[in-house]
Amino acid sequence: MRKVLVLHGPNLNLLGTREPGVYGKWTLADINEDLVRTGATLGIQVGTFQSNHEGEIVERIQGAHGEGYGAIVINPAAYTHSSVAIRDALAAAGLPFVEVHISNIHAREPFREKSLISDLASGIVAGFGPSGYRLALIGAHDILKSFERGSGEEEI
Ligand code: DQA
Numbered sequence: 001m002r003k004v005l006v007l008h009g010p011n012l013n014l015l016g017t018r019e020p021g022v023y024g025k026w027t028l029a030d031i032n033e034d035l036v037r038t039g040a041t042l043g044i045q046v047g048t049f050q051s052n053h054e055g056e057i058v059e060r061i062q063g064a065h066g067e068g069y070g071a072i073v074i075n076p077a078a079y080t081h082s083s084v085a086i087r088d089a090l091a092a093a094g095l096p097f098v099e100v101h102i103s104n105i106h107a108r109e110p111f112r113e114k115s116l117i118s119d120l121a122s123g124i125v126a127g128f129g130p131s132g133y134r135l136a137l138i139g140a141h142d143i144l145k146s147f148e149r150g151s152g153e154e155e156i
Helices: 028-042 053-066 077-081 084-093 127-152
Strands: 001-010 044-050 071-075 099-102 122-128
Touching: 001 028, 001 053, 028 044, 028 127, 044 077, 044 122, 044 127, 053 071, 053 077, 053 084, 077 099, 084 122
Parallel strands: 001 044, 001 071, 071 099, 099 122
Antiparallel strands: none
């Protein structure tokens, strides 16, 4: 079964109460449940992880391949704009990943416009609110299918 790891960065544990005008009213649990449900309809096993600590996110990225994940969906939150460590971990992991942001980072403060991971991403979703994660998961699914087609496996 295809497996996708969804990683959430700092302060996303506060979703639901954190600046709802910017990030919406869904809690992180709502988002994760939606992803697991959507994954089930796509035939994807979804793993989820949130941390406020950069090193923990790096370690999950490092372990992803060994845990059987074929792709990553990641919202590094504030680390998007600052973390060379997360960028380097994603580059080293060699797994395709989709970058997701709940808000449109290009329509906010100038410091949010720069992402340290976008040039490595297979795709980017931003500004669709919490359901952007679902779009990112669908994108990751399509990427996995196209990889399998490339390797001669049959598409489901
Ligand atoms: C965010 C945007 C970041 O700039 C911010 O630091 C976050 C969340 C988003 O999902 O819109 O924490 O990644």
